[in-house]
Amino acid sequence: MNAFPDGDFYTRHFEKGSQEGTLILNMGPQHPSTHGVLRVVLELDGEYIVRAEPVLGYLHRMHEKMAEVKTISQFMPNMGRVDYLHPLAWNHAFSCAVEKLGGIEVPERAEFIRVITSELNRITSHLVWWGAYLLDLGAFTPIMYAFDDREKIMDLLMGPTGARLTYSSFRFGGVVHDVDDSFLKGCAELIPYLRNRLPMYKALVTDNIILRKRIEDIGIIDKDMCLRYGATGPVVRGAGVKTDVRITEPYSVYDRFEWDVPVYDKADSMARYLVRIDEIEESLKIVEQAVKMIPEGEHIVKKAPKPTWKAPAGEVYCAVEGARGKIGIHIISDGGKNPYRIKLRAPGFSNLSLFAECGKGTLLADAVAILGSLDMVIPEIDR
Numbered sequence: 001m002n003a004f005p006d007g008d009f010y011t012r013h014f015e016k017g018s019q020e021g022t023l024i025l026n027m028g029p030q031h032p033s034t035h036g037v038l039r040v041v042l043e044l045d046g047e048y049i050v051r052a053e054p055v056l057g058y059l060h061r062m063h064e065k066m067a068e069v070k071t072i073s074q075f076m077p078n079m080g081r082v083d084y085l086h087p088l089a090w091n092h093a094f095s096c097a098v099e100k101l102g103g104i105e106v107p108e109r110a111e112f113i114r115v116i117t118s119e120l121n122r123i124t125s126h127l128v129w130w131g132a133y134l135l136d137l138g139a140f141t142p143i144m145y146a147f148d149d150r151e152k153i154m155d156l157l158m159g160p161t162g163a164r165l166t167y168s169s170f171r172f173g174g175v176v177h178d179v180d181d182s183f184l185k186g187c188a189e190l191i192p193y194l195r196n197r198l199p200m201y202k203a204l205v206t207d208n209i210i211l212r213k214r215i216e217d218i219g220i221i222d223k224d225m226c227l228r229y230g231a232t233g234p235v236v237r238g239a240g241v242k243t244d245v246r247i248t249e250p251y252s253v254y255d256r257f258e259w260d261v262p263v264y265d266k267a268d269s270m271a272r273y274l275v276r277i278d279e280i281e282e283s284l285k286i287v288e289q290a291v292k293m294i295p296e297g298e299h300i301v302k303k304a305p306k307p308t309w310k311a312p313a314g315e316v317y318c319a320v321e322g323a324r325g326k327i328g329i330h331i332i333s334d335g336g337k338n339p340y341r342i343k344l345r346a347p348g349f350s351n352l353s354l355f356a357e358c359g360k361g362t363l364l365a366d367a368v369a370i371l372g373s374l375d376m377v378i379p380e381i382d383r
Helices: 007-015 065-068 076-082 087-102 107-134 142-162 181-206 211-214 223-229 268-293 349-355 363-373
Strands: 023-027 040-045 048-055 312-323 326-331 342-347
Touching: 040 363, 065 076, 065 342, 076 087, 087 107, 087 312, 087 326, 107 142, 107 181, 107 268, 107 363, 142 181, 181 268, 211 268, 223 349, 223 363, 268 342, 268 363, 326 349
Parallel strands: none
Antiparallel strands: 023 040, 040 048, 312 326, 326 342
């Protein structure tokens, strides 16, 4: 008996091909290159992809529904579990939205701490992507270097956050812990260390002819496709569009630092790869400046909202730049104990959706190279 309510739809889309002589192949939902329970239904004509259809729902955790049955303070830990690779960006987005709704002023020192920790977390996210992407393509060594360097950053972040992965250290009006001199000294020492590692990454991987043959001119996602699907982050910057929420919609204290937005216009998997590698250096620039400029003062507003605090009635939207693109938080409050509605805008959902179009006509062997270049985190997409 077919478990799907519309059996004909299931048969038409997932069992039979759109033309004679094609093969339906399931990539996932338990496939190492999908980094989570993602299923992609591929229709193949020989080695070529005729149709690619991502299927979500295997990891749905109902974050938005949970928001309706929790107080606004109780929902904060959920933010560390939407995207487990850059959770502090989600912390930042949710904090900004609630503070905007409640008219809460954030101490300047707290904003600097948020920026420093968020940018360090962005680097760890890019390092995991770099190592895992190359592992998917058959190179084992790079992930060892990536996790070695990531471990040093995680050791640093344990101080102000108290965690190593699913961070929940931001509070409405500041951060849960102040940073001390040892943390700032550790950041100052980390920066030259990582800068010295980047040339090694380039020599070992970026300039490697094997990698270039695998991802150059593969997975063309141009500006038009990005705009039609709402793609953001490194995907759209790899298509030549110089956009970044930290600059186009400034928030926190990002407008006080000098840094650049890496852009490449080839729109292939290599362009997206290069954007993320360059972003590591740009994040180091921001951290370096923030550590030198961090002011004295409180790390959280003196009259911070208590756990029982009720958000005033109103509607607000706030966006930040995550490692995968634009993160958006839309809150509607009726002044009650729990939010009336919270909508999460995950960048990975739009980025994955375009694979159905850009995957057509490519070789099956290139599907992993294209999917990996999108830097997907399935818990974020299937939230």
